[in-house]
Amino acid sequence: MQEQSETAENTTSEQKTVKKSPSFWAETWQRFKGRKMAMLALIYICFLGFVAVFAPAIAGTKPVICKYKGHIYFPALGYFRREWENPIFLKDRFRNRYPVNLKKKDPNSWAIWPLVYQDPYRRVYDNEWKGLPGNPTQDNGAPSLRNWFGTDQRGVDVFTQMVHGTTIALLVGFVSMGIAGVIGIIVGALAGFYGKWIDMVLSRLIEVVMCIPTLILILAIIAIIDSPTIWHMMAIIGCTGWTGIARLARAEFMKLRESDFVLAAKTTGVGQFRIIFRYILPNSLAPVLVPITFGIAAAILIESGLSFLGFGAPPPNPSWGTLLNLGRQNLQMWWLIVFPGMAIFLAVLAYNLIGEGIQEASDPRLRDAN
Amino acid sequence: MPGTPISVNMAMVDPGKELSRADIKRMEKAYGLNKPWPQAYMLWVKNVVQFDFGRSISRKQPVARLIMERIGPTLILSVSSLLLTYLLAIPIGLYSSARQGRLDERTTGTILYMLYSFPSFVAALFLQIYLANKLGWLPLYGMKSDGYSSMTATQQAWDIFKHALMPVICYTYGSLAYYSRFIRANMQEVLRQDYIRTARAKGLGPVNVLVKHAFRNTFIPLVTLIGLTLPSLLGGSVIIERIFSWPGMGQLYFESILERDYPTIMGLTLMFSILTLAGQLMADIFYALADPRVKIADH
Numbered sequence: 001m002q003e004q005s006e007t008a009e010n011t012t013s014e015q016k017t018v019k020k021s022p023s024f025w026a027e028t029w030q031r032f033k034g035r036k037m038a039m040l041a042l043i044y045i046c047f048l049g050f051v052a053v054f055a056p057a058i059a060g061t062k063p064v065i066c067k068y069k070g071h072i073y074f075p076a077l078g079y080f081r082r083e084w085e086n087p088i089f090l091k092d093r094f095r096n097r098y099p100v101n102l103k104k105k106d107p108n109s110w111a112i113w114p115l116v117y118q119d120p121y122r123r124v125y126d127n128e129w130k131g132l133p134g135n136p137t138q139d140n141g142a143p144s145l146r147n148w149f150g151t152d153q154r155g156v157d158v159f160t161q162m163v164h165g166t167t168i169a170l171l172v173g174f175v176s177m178g179i180a181g182v183i184g185i186i187v188g189a190l191a192g193f194y195g196k197w198i199d200m201v202l203s204r205l206i207e208v209v210m211c212i213p214t215l216i217l218i219l220a221i222i223a224i225i226d227s228p229t230i231w232h233m234m235a236i237i238g239c240t241g242w243t244g245i246a247r248l249a250r251a252e253f254m255k256l257r258e259s260d261f262v263l264a265a266k267t268t269g270v271g272q273f274r275i276i277f278r279y280i281l282p283n284s285l286a287p288v289l290v291p292i293t294f295g296i297a298a299a300i301l302i303e304s305g306l307s308f309l310g311f312g313a314p315p316p317n318p319s320w321g322t323l324l325n326l327g328r329q330n331l332q333m334w335w336l337i338v339f340p341g342m343a344i345f346l347a348v349l350a351y352n353l354i355g356e357g358i359q360e361a362s363d364p365r366l367r368d369a370n
Numbered sequence: 371m372p373g374t375p376i377s378v379n380m381a382m383v384d385p386g387k388e389l390s391r392a393d394i395k396r397m398e399k400a401y402g403l404n405k406p407w408p409q410a411y412m413l414w415v416k417n418v419v420q421f422d423f424g425r426s427i428s429r430k431q432p433v434a435r436l437i438m439e440r441i442g443p444t445l446i447l448s449v450s451s452l453l454l455t456y457l458l459a460i461p462i463g464l465y466s467s468a469r470q471g472r473l474d475e476r477t478t479g480t481i482l483y484m485l486y487s488f489p490s491f492v493a494a495l496f497l498q499i500y501l502a503n504k505l506g507w508l509p510l511y512g513m514k515s516d517g518y519s520s521m522t523a524t525q526q527a528w529d530i531f532k533h534a535l536m537p538v539i540c541y542t543y544g545s546l547a548y549y550s551r552f553i554r555a556n557m558q559e560v561l562r563q564d565y566i567r568t569a570r571a572k573g574l575g576p577v578n579v580l581v582k583h584a585f586r587n588t589f590i591p592l593v594t595l596i597g598l599t600l601p602s603l604l605g606g607s608v609i610i611e612r613i614f615s616w617p618g619m620g621q622l623y624f625e626s627i628l629e630r631d632y633p634t635i636m637g638l639t640l641m642f643s644i645l646t647l648a649g650q651l652m653a654d655i656f657y658a659l660a661d662p663r664v665k666i667a668d669h
Contacts, residue, residue: 016618211646213601219627220639301489308491309624328495331503331510341492346533350633356520 011021024362027288031361038357041350048347052166055079057162061114061124063098066111076114080162096122099129116157118147119176120164120318123155143335150335152326158335160341162317167321169347172234172303173296179238181245188249188288189276193257199250210243215302222311230317244291252284286362293355297348304344313351320344397496401631414636423640424633426626436622443513444611446534446619448603451541459546460585463553467561468580479554486547494540494613501536509533511615537614541607549595556588590660597653601645 032038056076057064062085064076069088075098078085096103096119102109117129126134134155135141141151141158149158191202195338218236222228234277256262257280265279304311318342326334397403405413417424423433462478502510509515513533518526560566561584569583611620619638626634664665 035578207650211643211650213642213646217621217622219608220635222627239584268662297487304489305491309609309612324492324495329501331495334499336494337492341489341495344492345488348489349484352483352487 013270023093024283024286028358028361032357033145035357035360035363037353038361041148041353041357044346044350045354048166048170049349050162052170053282055164055167056289057114058165059118059120059157059321060114061096061117063111066098066102066109068109072356078152085324097128116160118157118160120160123151124157139330139333141335149339150331150333151331152323152336157341158323161323164341165318165320165323165340165343167304168230168317169344170299172230175231176234176237176241176299177292180236180242180295181288183239184242184245184291185249185281185288188241188246188251189253189281191246191274192250193276193280193281195254202246203250206243206246209240214236214240214241215305216308218302219311222306226339227315228311230303230312233303233312239300241295241299243296245288248291249284249288252281252287256280256283274370287357289358290355291361293351293358297351297355300344300347300351304340314364381516400624411414415634423637426631426634427570428626428629429634436634437619437641439620440617440622441591443616444620445603447537447611447616447618448482449540450534451545452599452603453540454538455545455549457543458550459553462546462550463557464580464585466550466554467584468576472557479551482547482550483528485543486551488544489542489605489618490611491613492563493543497539498535498613501665508536511613513568513617513628533614534614537610537616539608549592552595553592555589560584560587591660593656595655596653597649597656600649600652601642610638 008185020260023042042274051058053238056062056079060079062075062078066073066075071088073086073088075085075089082091084363090099092101092105099113099117099320100112102111118124118135121133123137125134126132128134135147135151136158137151137155139145139154141155142152147157149162150158187206189200191199191206191352214237217240221232221236225232252277259319262279265275270279303312304319304321306323307319308324308327312319312321323340324344327333327340331337403410414424421434423437425432427435429436449469462482464477464480498510503506509532511533513530514526516534517530518529521529557580566579566584574583608620608624610616611618612624615621622634623638625631626638
């Protein structure tokens with residue numbers, strides 16, 4: 001499409017007067033913007049992405065930026081990866097107590113702290129932060145001014161765990177559906193573009209994979225693997241969840257390979273590889289995004305469900321599902337269930353709304369009705 | 371999850387009581403765990419072909435009998451939830467397509483959409499907190515009360531009903547939302563057709579048009595959905611059964627994973643896979659039966 005318009009602009013001026021037709025993407029985006037709920041959901045997901053990226057700056061016990069012994073450090077990065085926390089703090093025996101140790105070991109140091117001084121992995125003790133009492137433990141941690149969403153049995157702040165758990169929730173969705181998207185689009189593209197026996201073989205493959213119950217397979221594999229991690233889970237969700245994407249991509253490719261612009265590209269001698277990826281793919285992507293967004297919602301559900309059963313991310317890692325599991329052990333602590341439960345619900349709802357928004361925006365039958 | 375069925379079993383009984391190396395070797399041989407996995411798998415396949423699913427290691431019972439014991443409780447939940455779903459979804463779907471665009475239709479639509487996105491395990495916990503813990507109306511979990519065996523038949527039925535209520539709600543609301551939205555979407559499509567206009571033009575009442583003319587055509591995709599629900603009908607939901615400690619197949623699967631009870635895991639996984647395949651096949655056959663335009667032996 002792009003190529004066509006470029007060549008059109010290069011030719012005579014009388015052709016320029018013909019109004020350039022908006023690309024499929026621009027048109028879809030235009031209609032998507034008109035749907036209030038879908039836009040609201042998209043904004044909410046962007047907000048979650050923001051929270052996930054800046055989680056250590058929102059809540060944590062490590063300074064975002066600090067000057068220590070003449071150098072600038074970013075200890076909060078240690079929340080993303082242990083190794084990114086500068087080893088000097090390990091050598092100087094900070095033991096994760098930054099406020100006290102910074103002052104004691106270097107009186108000239110300064111630091112910019114996260115908005116909330118709480119840790120997602122451990123309890124905050126008395127006077128760790130000047131004048132801040134320690135977190136309540138057992139079932140005494142009802143929501144209060146200091147712990148907005150309360151604390152769990154170990155005295156770890158729930159709000160901080162939820163902020164840091166956002167990363168896992170979003171990551172599971174994106175990584176698993178990224179894998180599924182790549183597999184699904186390639187399989188669907190090959191089946192739809194070449195047809196004949198390739199389509200025959202790949203369609204049977206899609207049907208076989210469709211029969212695999214995801215949750216059952218994940219549980220079975222977790223039973224076999226020695227030390228399952230969150231990445232195994234994402235890989236399994238991705239490798240089983242591509243069938244819907246492949247079917248839609250196949251249908252789109254079948255439809256578009258007969259269209260005029262593909263014929264034009266073929267007659268001008270464009271290679272098959274280029275036709276598939278540069279010509280057809282960009283035009284078939286919007287409908288394919290629908291199963292991907294619904295798949296992200298499903299992946300979030302599976303992850304939190306598994307963490308809830310105790311099979312998810314290993315225990316110290318904060319996850320919304322893990323919090324629910326803690327709440328199940330003591331139903332009196334409603335705050336361990338209500339807040340993470342609503343977080344999962346809202347994330348799933350938002351993805352479903354976006355998916356439906358794209359579906360209706362890219363559906364040609366509904367387009368004509370408007 | 372590290373460990374073998376034997377080491378896990380002993381550690382659960384008494385951490386101090388460890389088996390001697392020779393004993394472990396002997397037990398591994400007895401259960402066939404000493405073979406490399408391709409060989410063990412071939413042996414398992416050979417036995418399954420003869421309808422022998424092996425014996426559970428942790429429960430010392432044939433796997434087939436264990437599964438048969440758990441089918442009943444799972445069916446109680448899934449069949450009642452399926453019936454409830456169809457009984458409620460069809461009227462709701464018809465109602466909302468009749469009152470398309472009005473305020474009450476939009477409200478029910480929004481509520482159904484919310485319910486559809488609401489995770490069932492979160493709903494289960496909310497129900498437990500409110501109905502069981504706060505109000506004390508329903509039992510928290512399990513299928514039978516303590517004095518179940520000494521009750522009369524009606525009391526027993528009432529007892530199971532009370533225990534089943536919360537799990538059935540959790541099973542039902544999600545699919546209820548899905549089905550009624552499905553019916554509404556299909557009805558919208560059908561109502562645009564020419565023959566509906568013809569029916570209206572010749573003076574048929576709205577109920578007649580909606581139920582007799584339009585709904586009959588949306589019934590076809592609805593029937594195929596039954597086939598697709600077959601696996602969950604028998605497989606149950608691992609998470610819901612776990613939350614309510616319901617002694618069904620999902621709970622059995624969960625327990626056997628914790629116990630590394632490989633024969634049971636294999637047996638259940640095989641059963642779930644066959645059910646999923648059978649469900650897909652059933653959906654296709656139903657489609658051909660319900661819609662005369664589709665023939666089974668085409669091409």
